[in-house]
Amino acid sequence: MEFKHIQKLIKDIHSVELHVIHTTEDLKKLLSQGKLESDNQQLITTLYEAHQNDLDPLFVETNSDCHFIMFPDSDCYYLVGPFTLEANHRSLPYLKRASLRSLAELLYYLIFEKQGAKLLFSEDLEASSPLPLTRSPLTPDTPLHQQELENLMLTAIREGQIAKVKELLLLNPINKENDSIGVLSKKSLIRHYRNISITTVTLATRAAIQGGLFPEIAYTLSDRYIQALEETQFISDISKLMTEALVELTRKVSQEKQLNFSPITNKAREYISNHLYEPITREDVADFLMISPNHLDKVFKADLDNSIARYIKHEKLNLACELIEQQHYSLSDISESLGFHSLNSFSKLFKQHYGYTPSHHLRHSAK
Template identity: 25%
Template structure:
């Protein structure tokens, strides 16, 4: 099958398969009309993020206006990023390759808050969206620029099929002296990890960012010296990073954070760690991991409550943007509503309604701080169906109205800028 003219369809399919295999990024091959000729897709975009119109046609129009040696980096309103590369021969445009979506933001939690606020998305969709964004490939600016340049070069001429030759020569055995040094270095790393493990576990379980950051600072300083392990500084640092990711996940789970919040974030950081190429990238990941896991503990920890109340809290936190009543929650977790009400008050010091309102106000404050949505939109996003009731509850909890809160935050931002 041909794209058009002298272009062999299978050549560009080969390019798409190769790039997908190396980068794990979704990739599509389109003809000049925007029709999809081939695709390798691992990430299916949630319905709430779909945009009207044919994205491929829009991309082709932009690529058609660019020179042949250019690629187009596109970021849509939902923060999803794409690379589009035109297929040219001389002055003729024959189609395009579209790679994405991916993200370049390390903190999905912060990114998602902005996206929900900017696009007025219902907060009830956040869990599904968080799982989707956590699953996306994450590339630094340098990395996605390199992918763009690679695609430009691959598409700029006829595909060259290569042969392979391997010497099959085994690596020489490690010298005894070097092996001893490596073992001693590994022993030192292990001793260091276990020395800090209990302190880190306790701090993360409490969501104590200050203490966690203090401990991380000493760990990242140590990681910077991991090049003392001969021949494997990055590998040694990655091993420590994997341990830290696991440590964070176990500690957060110990605090009562539901596994649904932990699975994707843990997997995503594991991928980011493996893809890191410098010690500075790994040090930055330490800080981002600590912040995100502590945020999860601060927001979703329920481990210090009785099983009944923990189940109720998990249900509330997973469905905060939807309708929530004592009867509905009791039915969902199969308990008597009166018994749940008494136990909930005993464990938390709040009624079920007071807890729901407090959590919704906490969410509302995050969106109001960003200033992307009206107060009415924020009220509906976090589960309030009545603006006057939202204002009343907000003032009761924060001692100010939502509009006063927005004004004060705006003044603080101006004073700090």
């Protein structure tokens, strides 16, 4: 997964920032922006220099309620924070202490694409005892080798085989849990299954992209389901959401494979999908493909019976609809980020396309 998507995922789930540090000077500059006391800056810098050979995430707790998680990669260093563990703190993102391990495990997996991270603590640098996550997230309690099953699932997603994905999902152990198990009765178990499901959706997203689904579509869909997984409080709902995510990703791959468009149209659609957060014109797409705008329009209309300008507007509005449903962004932010001239013009176009306003869709999504 691209780093910017990992940053966004960590920000959306845990409300904290993820930074990449390449040198001690980079670290000092970042710490100075956070207005840390000099002794705390020195503590983090010292740990940064001493922790280069240990890949496990390290939780750094300062004496000013300004905390970090940090760990190195082969050519850089990752820093998560600052955040606070105090619920009444107003100037920093609040993170529950119980969420530290889940954040460290998720981030470690997203960056290194493997499990097994141990969260170390700066006060003693002794290994903690996190809930073991050594099994593959797609592994059921069957004699089938776990790597073989995971490969079967990811291959089915890449190939758009919906029936096969549903068959393999029936083997998932989460589907066998009791519907009544809630966050208050077995909180650690809930967190365990959330981590498994988030990891599974991440793997499935990558497989869908490899199968031909445009990255922006795949990541938007993934973000929506991961947010829903974080908010649910029952294991049975986690199972349903993970199943829905994998089936939906596979369905979109299948739909993409059934389209028999020309190479020009496919490349144009991919370019548009990757630049939805920018102002896009048919001239931009034509320049990218090194053909004339008129020829691009002719090919595009033959394949899709639609002009490229209308297609761009359609894709931007579809993405806007997805972002509204996530309920993490204001309508003005969505309008601005997608390059609409104003919130008013965005609302008019949205109503023309869907038959109701963005505000109406937001209210309906919140129910």
